Amino acid sequence: MAYSEKLLDHYENPRNIGSLDKNAEDVGTGLVGAPACGDVMKLQIKVGPDGLIEDAKFKTFGCGSAIASSSLVTEWVKGKTIDEAETIKNTDIAKHLALPPVKIHCSVLAEDAIKAAIADYRAKASKKDETREAAE
Amino acid sequence: MDHFARLGLPAALDLEPATLDRAYFTAQRQWHPDRFVGRPPDERAKASTEAAGLNDAYRTLKDPLSRAVYLAGLNGVELPGDGKTIDDPDLLMEAMEAREALHEAATPEAVDALAVRSRDEMTKALAGLGTLFLRHDKAAIRKALLRLRYLDKFAEEARARRTNLQRVKA
Numbered sequence: 001m002a003y004s005e006k007l008l009d010h011y012e013n014p015r016n017i018g019s020l021d022k023n024a025e026d027v028g029t030g031l032v033g034a035p036a037c038g039d040v041m042k043l044q045i046k047v048g049p050d051g052l053i054e055d056a057k058f059k060t061f062g063c064g065s066a067i068a069s070s071s072l073v074t075e076w077v078k079g080k081t082i083d084e085a086e087t088i089k090n091t092d093i094a095k096h097l098a099l100p101p102v103k104i105h106c107s108v109l110a111e112d113a114i115k116a117a118i119a120d121y122r123a124k125a126s127k128k129d130e131t132r133e134a135a136e
Numbered sequence: 137m138d139h140f141a142r143l144g145l146p147a148a149l150d151l152e153p154a155t156l157d158r159a160y161f162t163a164q165r166q167w168h169p170d171r172f173v174g175r176p177p178d179e180r181a182k183a184s185t186e187a188a189g190l191n192d193a194y195r196t197l198k199d200p201l202s203r204a205v206y207l208a209g210l211n212g213v214e215l216p217g218d219g220k221t222i223d224d225p226d227l228l229m230e231a232m233e234a235r236e237a238l239h240e241a242a243t244p245e246a247v248d249a250l251a252v253r254s255r256d257e258m259t260k261a262l263a264g265l266g267t268l269f270l271r272h273d274k275a276a277i278r279k280a281l282l283r284l285r286y287l288d289k290f291a292e293e294a295r296a297r298r299t300n301l302q303r304v305k306a
Contacts, residue, residue, distance in 0.1 A: 035216040
């Protein structure tokens with residue numbers, strides 16, 4: 001199977017591998033997994049006071065396409081608002097990396113991961129708001 | 137006809153390898169192409185279909201996990217395929233931690249220790265499945281099978297990691 005140059009580049013030089021503190025209030029963590037292949041993917045975002053995603057990290061145990069998809073998403077979301085980041089579609093990822101049809105599910109997983117990270121961040125933020133209101 | 141019925145076996149999770157082998161080889165002899173040389177084409181065609189069906193049944197039932205997945209299917213439990221993420225945070229956390237530990241294991245011995253632990257978990261989970269099937273607890277069966285898939289994948293990755301480490305050493 002011939003893989004695109006962009007895919008190989010992300011696979012061989014993955015961006016933003018690593019972890020952020022999952023207990024920090026300004027960090028959202030998405031943990032997802034593909035049932036059929038046993039892959040597991042963690043994607044984290046750190047949101048600055050201005051509402052922009054200032055950092056993103058990922059850790060993926062899976063095939064090259066899964067690694068490339070998550071690497072690409074961390075690169076894309078940096079500097080975006082969470083609302084913007086939420087609009088990333090798996091089809092954009094698949095198209096950018098020219099994923100072969102059998103690997104489309106890897107891009108779906110990466111979309112699930114960023115959505116889960118955003119949901120986690122929002123849940124934390126609203127909890128913080130509640131505590132603040134309760135304190136007032 | 138389902139794979140168990142084809143081999144004349146009860147549709148159950150517990151199956152001794154020797155029992156399966158015996159059932160398979162007995163049935164396979166009956167439909168062996170050699171016995172149909174010189175017979176009419178329709179009989180020969182039937183024999184080869186039956187033989188292929190037996191091979192398929194044998195392959196599916198031989199591995200305990202594949203047997204469990206198949207039996208679950210017969211019981212109306214559908215496992216998610218490719219695509220959407222699984223919705224089981226505990227399993228995902230367990231899988232992530234296990235894979236991180238494997239990634240950090242620097243010696244064949246360290247890999248073996250992790251592999252042994254995961255094999256124990258697999259044996260335990262398979263043993264627990266029997267009860268879940270008796271109770272027809274579909275949600276629990278589904279959950280347990282997904283976990284088994286991850287443990288199976290871990291075993292595969294552990295083997296690969298071990299081979300790599302040994303190659304580096306040599």
